[in-house]
Amino acid sequence: MTCYFRHLRDIFNKAEIEVTKENKREIDKIIHNIVGVEYKNCSNTWKKVKSKLLEDQESFIALLNEASNKL
Numbered sequence: 001m002t003c004y005f006r007h008l009r010d011i012f013n014k015a016e017i018e019v020t021k022e023n024k025r026e027i028d029k030i031i032h033n034i035v036g037v038e039y040k041n042c043s044n045t046w047k048k049v050k051s052k053l054l055e056d057q058e059s060f061i062a063l064l065n066e067a068s069n070k071l
Contacts, residue, residue: 002028004046011053015065023071030067034060 002024005012012019019027032039035048052060 003042004049007046008049011057011061011064015061015068017064017068023068026071027068030064034063034067 005019005024005028017027029039031049032041032045035045035052037045037048049060
């Protein structure tokens with residue numbers, strides 16, 4: 001779980017998300033949902049996240065921010 005979080009520090013900062021021990025799992029589930037990958041499939045999720053970020057980073061950040069605000 002969350003094997004790719006270290007690569008997303010800037011994205012989390014831009015989305016104004018503070019990743020904590022308490023919310024890490026929920027944020028991971030949100031990211032899996034955004035990219036449409038079954039939860040806990042880390043390597044496929046990271047591939048999709050990289051692709052989404054290359055396509056439209058601002059849209060990914062907006063979706064992440066919106067979903068995380070509901071936590």
